Amino acid sequence: MRRPLLALVLAIAAIGVLAAGLAALLDTPRPPRGASRGERLFYELCATCHGTDGRGTWRATLFLVRPGNLADGARLGQRSDQYLFDIIKNGGAPIGRPGMPAFGAALSEDEIRELVAYVRELSRAR
Ligand code: HEC
Structure with a gap:
């Protein structure tokens, strides 16, 4: 995989993790x-x-x-x-x-x- 593509994939993964964390924090408790x-x-x-x-x-x-x-x-x-x-x-x-x-x-x-x-x-x- 070329460098820029790898960086992009990593950036998307990082945003995903961040969003999931925020969602877990702000979600209505069950x-x-x-x-x-x-x-x-x-x-x-x-x-x-x-x-x-x-x-x-x-x-x-x-x-x-x-x-x-x-x-x-x-x-x-x-x-x-x-x-x-x-x-x-x-x-x-x-x-x-x-x-x-x-x-x-x-x-x-x-x-x-x-x-x-x-x-x-x-x-x-x-
Ligand atoms: C937006 C935030 C918020 C939500 C949502 C909320 N409350 Fe409150 N509630 C407060 C605040 C702030 C006070 C304290 C008001 C004061 O003392 O000035 C309060 C006070 C109370 C009191 C009075 C406690 C006392 O000792 O006098 C009761 C009972 C209460 N809430 C029950 C509920 C119930 C049941 C719900 C859901 C249907 C609810 N509240 C939803 C913010 C909220």
Whole structure:
């Protein structure tokens, strides 16, 4: 193989590796097998900011978003189910916490209730 061609092939391979690495980093994490609907929704919609364990992700930190720690039992213990439901449905803006987006348009009330239950589970498990 001639030199320039070899360089081209290597460059393409390097770009491929880089792209695969980035894709793996930025991909939405996959929920475990047999996950509940609440858990699947959480992985799909919430884990980008809150992390699959609820503790927040470096990606959120990168964009200066501070999602707090949903796995903190002491903190979550002070939150009523109604509060959790409202902040997921209406977002944080109505209560002066604009970092948390509203999901009322994307989710049914049933789905929001399942997410509330799952968020409770996150803080109970650890
Ligand atoms: C764009 C990033 C982002 C996404 C996506 C996101 N959140 Fe949040 N969330 C935040 C931030 C930031 C806060 C903290 C707001 C504040 O305190 O100012 C927050 C706060 C919360 C709180 C309140 C915690 C507390 O102690 O008061 C709950 C509950 C919550 N999020 C659940 C969810 C759920 C469930 C989803 C998925 C449906 C979700 N979030 C998706 C960024 C996000």
